[in-house]
Amino acid sequence: MEHVASILPLPLTLQRLSENAAVRLRRVPAQSQVARRLPPNWDTHSNNVPHPSRTKRNTPSIIYHLAGMSQPDAEFTIPYLAAPWEAPHPWLHRLKIALPDPRGDREERDDYLTEARNRITSAEEDGSLLCYSDGSKRITNGSRRVGAGFLIIRSGQEVSRGKLSLGPRADVFDAEMMALAIAAKRVEYMVSHSHVPPSSILFSSDNQAAVRSIASLKPHTAQCASIIFRKAVDSILTNHPHVHITVQWIPGHSDFDGNNRADSIAKTAGLLTPTPVFNRTITWAKARAKEKAIRSWGKRWRSERHSAHVHITLPKTPTWKLHPIHDRFRAPNAEMRGRELQSRLVQVILGHCFSGAYNLKHRSYNATNVPDPTCPCDSTTIQTIKHVLRECPIYSHARWHLRLGSPSIQMATVFGTLKGLWSLIDFLKDSGAFRFPRSFSD
Known part of the structure; x- marks a missing residue:
C-alpha cells in the first residue's frame, strides 16, 4: 500500500x-x-x-x-535578524520585487512577461544597470558541479561579469541566491565609483523562489546570500536617494539573451576550484x-518477498511521486469521480480485491460460512484476477476496454503501462468487477 x-x-x-x-x-x-x-x-x-x-x-x-x-x-541561519512583524524591507517602492501571480491564467502571465521586457528595454535605453544572474548544477564525471554567475550591462554594453563555484554540497537554489548576492556586491562597487550613477538598477533571475526570498532577512535557506544582497542594496539606496532597484523574474532558456549568457557563465563557474561558504547548505x-530515503526505500522493496501478482502489478521500485493514474480521480478536473472505483483499482493492483480466490485464502467473512472460491461463470474455475480480466464470459461485454490497452490483455502491459491502467479503470467502471458481494449463497 x-x-x-x-x-x-x-x-x-x-x-x-x-x-x-x-x-x-x-x-x-x-x-x-x-x-x-x-x-x-x-x-x-x-x-x-x-x-x-x-x-x-x-x-x-x-x-x-x-x-x-x-x-x-x-549553513546557519539567524532566527532574530528581522522581527516577525516587520516588512521584508524598509524601502517601500524604491526596492521592488516583481513576480507573476501564481494563480493567474495564461493571459496574465503574458502581460507580466510584456512588462518584464519593457523594463529591460527601458533600462537599456536610459543608461540603467541591467543585471542578469543564474545558477547551475551539473554532474560531470561523477562529480557535482554547482556554480553561480552574473552579467551586468549598461547602455547595451557588457560592463562586468563574475562567477563563483559553490562546491559539491550546494544546490541550484543556493547558486541562484548567491548569484544575486555577488551581482549586488559588484553593482554597489560600480555605483559608488561611478561619476554618473544610474537612476535605476534592474536584477533579472529565472528562479522565482530566489527572487521572492533575496530581499528578506527573515530566517530561510540561503539567508547568508540575502544578508549580502541587502547590505549592498541598503548601501546603494542610502547613499543615492534617487536610485530605484527592481528584482524581477524572467523565464529561463527563452528569448532573454542576457539570461542565456548568465547561464553559460554559471556553467563555467562550476568547473572552477570550489570556494564554498559553508561545509554544506540547508537545501543540499x-x-x-x-534522496537517501528514496534509495533506502528501493533497497528495502527489492529485498522483501512479494507475491507473483505484485511482481506483475508493481514492477518498478517505489518513488516519491504519486503515479499519474491517480490524477484521473483528483478534483477539480477529475475524469473519474467516486472513491469506490479508485478503491477497487488499488485493491486489484495489490491483489486484495473481492474475488473467490482471495476470499477463500483470507477468510474474509467468518469461519462457519466460507465463501465459494469458484467463479459463477461455470462453478468449477477458481475466480482469480487473471480469470476475470482475460477469460470470464460474465465480463466479456466490457473486455474491449482492456484490449485498447493491450490487444492480447497481457497482465504486464495492463498493469505496467499508463495506457493499460486507463483501460483497466474503464473496464472496472463498465463491468462492476471485484465489487463487494452484496449476498452470496451458503
Missing part, C-alpha cells in the same frame, strides 16, 4: 525527519540549552551545562545523535536526506 500511495515507510520517515532536524541545529540561538549541549566540536558548546558521560556502552543523547547527522560548519542537506 505504501508503494501505491507513494508514502514513505514509517522507519524511513523517522530517519528523514531526524536528518532534517539535524539541519536545524545551526539555526538554534547560541544561548539556548540545546545549542549549549551540542558536542565539543560545535562552537555553541558549553561546559557549564550537563553533558552525557563519555563511555563506549552509553548510547548518545538525542542531541548528540542529531548532531552526528550534521556538521559544525554547516534536505535534498540529500530525501
Whole structure:
C-alpha cells in the first residue's frame, strides 16, 4: 500500500525527519540549552551545562545523535535578524520585487512577461544597470558541479561579469541566491565609483523562489546570500536617494539573451576550484536526506518477498511521486469521480480485491460460512484476477476496454503501462468487477 500511495515507510520517515532536524541545529540561538549541549566540536558548546558521560556502552543523547547527522560548519541561519512583524524591507517602492501571480491564467502571465521586457528595454535605453544572474548544477564525471554567475550591462554594453563555484554540497537554489548576492556586491562597487550613477538598477533571475526570498532577512535557506544582497542594496539606496532597484523574474532558456549568457557563465563557474561558504547548505542537506530515503526505500522493496501478482502489478521500485493514474480521480478536473472505483483499482493492483480466490485464502467473512472460491461463470474455475480480466464470459461485454490497452490483455502491459491502467479503470467502471458481494449463497 505504501508503494501505491507513494508514502514513505514509517522507519524511513523517522530517519528523514531526524536528518532534517539535524539541519536545524545551526539555526538554534547560541544561548539556548540545546545549542549549549551540542558536542565539543560545535562552537555553541558549553561546559557549564550537563553533558552525557563519555563511555563506549552509553548510547548518545538525542542531541548528540542529531548532531552526528550534521556538521559544525554547516549553513546557519539567524532566527532574530528581522522581527516577525516587520516588512521584508524598509524601502517601500524604491526596492521592488516583481513576480507573476501564481494563480493567474495564461493571459496574465503574458502581460507580466510584456512588462518584464519593457523594463529591460527601458533600462537599456536610459543608461540603467541591467543585471542578469543564474545558477547551475551539473554532474560531470561523477562529480557535482554547482556554480553561480552574473552579467551586468549598461547602455547595451557588457560592463562586468563574475562567477563563483559553490562546491559539491550546494544546490541550484543556493547558486541562484548567491548569484544575486555577488551581482549586488559588484553593482554597489560600480555605483559608488561611478561619476554618473544610474537612476535605476534592474536584477533579472529565472528562479522565482530566489527572487521572492533575496530581499528578506527573515530566517530561510540561503539567508547568508540575502544578508549580502541587502547590505549592498541598503548601501546603494542610502547613499543615492534617487536610485530605484527592481528584482524581477524572467523565464529561463527563452528569448532573454542576457539570461542565456548568465547561464553559460554559471556553467563555467562550476568547473572552477570550489570556494564554498559553508561545509554544506540547508537545501543540499534536505535534498540529500530525501534522496537517501528514496534509495533506502528501493533497497528495502527489492529485498522483501512479494507475491507473483505484485511482481506483475508493481514492477518498478517505489518513488516519491504519486503515479499519474491517480490524477484521473483528483478534483477539480477529475475524469473519474467516486472513491469506490479508485478503491477497487488499488485493491486489484495489490491483489486484495473481492474475488473467490482471495476470499477463500483470507477468510474474509467468518469461519462457519466460507465463501465459494469458484467463479459463477461455470462453478468449477477458481475466480482469480487473471480469470476475470482475460477469460470470464460474465465480463466479456466490457473486455474491449482492456484490449485498447493491450490487444492480447497481457497482465504486464495492463498493469505496467499508463495506457493499460486507463483501460483497466474503464473496464472496472463498465463491468462492476471485484465489487463487494452484496449476498452470496451458503
